[in-house]
Amino acid sequence: MEILRAAVLHTPRNPFLEDNALECYVDGALAVESGVIAAAGDFAGIRARYPEWPVRDRRGSVLLPGLVDTHVHFPQTRIIGGLGLSLLDWLNQHALPEEAFFAEANYARIVAHHFVQELVRHGTTTALVFGAHFPAAMDALFETAALAGLRIVSGLVVSDRLLPDALLQSPEKAYAANKSLIARWHGTSGMRYAVTPRFALSCSEGMLEMCGALLAEHPDVLFQTHINENRQELAGVRSAFPWAADYLAVYDRFQLTGSRSVFAHNVHASQEELHRLSAAGATVAHCPSSNAALGSGIFPMARHLAANVRFALGTDVGAGTGFGMLKEALQCYLLQRVAPEPLVLSPAQLLYLATRAGAEALGLAGEAGDFTPGKSADYIVRKAPLGESPEKMLGALITSGDAPAIEEVWARGRKVFG
Ligand code: GUN
Numbered sequence: 001m002e003i004l005r006a007a008v009l010h011t012p013r014n015p016f017l018e019d020n021a022l023e024c025y026v027d028g029a030l031a032v033e034s035g036v037i038a039a040a041g042d043f044a045g046i047r048a049r050y051p052e053w054p055v056r057d058r059r060g061s062v063l064l065p066g067l068v069d070t071h072v073h074f075p076q077t078r079i080i081g082g083l084g085l086s087l088l089d090w091l092n093q094h095a096l097p098e099e100a101f102f103a104e105a106n107y108a109r110i111v112a113h114h115f116v117q118e119l120v121r122h123g124t125t126t127a128l129v130f131g132a133h134f135p136a137a138m139d140a141l142f143e144t145a146a147l148a149g150l151r152i153v154s155g156l157v158v159s160d161r162l163l164p165d166a167l168l169q170s171p172e173k174a175y176a177a178n179k180s181l182i183a184r185w186h187g188t189s190g191m192r193y194a195v196t197p198r199f200a201l202s203c204s205e206g207m208l209e210m211c212g213a214l215l216a217e218h219p220d221v222l223f224q225t226h227i228n229e230n231r232q233e234l235a236g237v238r239s240a241f242p243w244a245a246d247y248l249a250v251y252d253r254f255q256l257t258g259s260r261s262v263f264a265h266n267v268h269a270s271q272e273e274l275h276r277l278s279a280a281g282a283t284v285a286h287c288p289s290s291n292a293a294l295g296s297g298i299f300p301m302a303r304h305l306a307a308n309v310r311f312a313l314g315t316d317v318g319a320g321t322g323f324g325m326l327k328e329a330l331q332c333y334l335l336q337r338v339a340p341e342p343l344v345l346s347p348a349q350l351l352y353l354a355t356r357a358g359a360e361a362l363g364l365a366g367e368a369g370d371f372t373p374g375k376s377a378d379y380i381v382r383k384a385p386l387g388e389s390p391e392k393m394l395g396a397l398i399t400s401g402d403a404p405a406i407e408e409v410w411a412r413g414r415k416v417f418g
């Protein structure tokens with residue numbers, strides 16, 4: 001047990017619904033016992049409550065809850081930065097060739113280490129991870145993440161059409177592979193499982209039906225996929241599933257839309273789809289940097305809010321531009337500021353979207369996402385930019401993003417930094 005003394009910032013309530021959802025203690029502290037938060041508040045009060053506990057003094061820094069990334073592709077760790085293409089070309093030229101390498105378990109293991117390092121280096125302690133198409137690569141991911149102590153929800157990506165042959169498998173094989181991965185990993189050392197069809201376009205009706213069967217058999221397993229990302233993709237889905245009134249109807253038909261479902265993107269959603277997502281209690285993973293990089297469009301956040309659809313932030317690495325969830329929050333702010341229906345998001349709303357909203361989406365609100373007593377002690381310690389109010393401090397912190405990677409700077413032949 002210990003008391004950690006620093007400024008404390010978190011959003012234990014939803015700042016889209018309540019004023020004063022941002023809690024801040026300038027001379028604050030977290031009391032932590034056996035990896036669990038015992039209390040968060042002013043240092044003086046916490047000191048008085050636990051007078052015997054040792055104090056780790058980190059004044060000058062700020063504590064934020066561990067960040068929650070609701071959409072990140074493990075096998076795309078090495079291909080960040082493939083700019084200049086739209087979704088389907090980017091998949092064919094960048095993502096899918098790289099993902100085929102994950103048939104090789106050793107390669108998967110090396111990238112799994114890199115992936116986990118990148119998550120933790122950027123302050124992400126919980127993530128819903130889009131996995132690989134190969135079971136051995138999933139073992140590598142789960143093993144590495146469990147060893148690192150992260151909280152990961154992930155699953156084998158399944159597809160049986162459209163993609164290169166190496167990435168396809170039959171619904172029968174996919175079912176068996178899912179069953180054995182669920183038995184091996186779901187509920188063990190911070191790991192949970194998510195049924196993961198790549199997107200409707202790369203799945204037959206038989207494959208989606210198999211996904212529905214897995215969800216019915218495992219009521220606490222999650223579901224993740226992509227939806228309404230790109231107009232060409234939408235046209236493809238319309239012709240592959242002519243009976244479906246819209247994109248979501250394909251997932252609805254196989255009972256894949258529910259409160260444990262997370263749909264990435266949803267840039268081109270109809271009003272009808274928003275109403276159904278809201279009624280189902282499903283969550284959208286909003287990935288602003290990816291939506292911009294692939295030219296997919298600007299997320300209609302105002303319409304999601306009006307329709308009461310839950311959403312949280314995701315980096316969507318590797319179409320997204322990096323692992324930093326604070327950077328993603330800044331991109332979210334910038335893009336909504338200039339969206340056709342513009343929003344001016346507050347620092348509290350951005351922090352919420354990068355932490356608690358994600359924990360809620362993954363059914364982990366009792367464990368992670370803020371510093372409520374009883375939750376897991378997941379936190380980031382960061383140099384605090386000065387600010388005269390909590391909102392200003394948080395705004396500066398989100399805007400300044402991650403530490404710059406420049407190691408040395410030389411001017412006129414002399415080292416001036418590093
Ligand atoms: N849709 C299907 N696969 C993918 C992917 O890997 N990335 C993105 N952004 N969209 C997808």
Ligand code: ZN
Nearest residue numbers: 071130264316
């Ligand atoms: Zn994605």
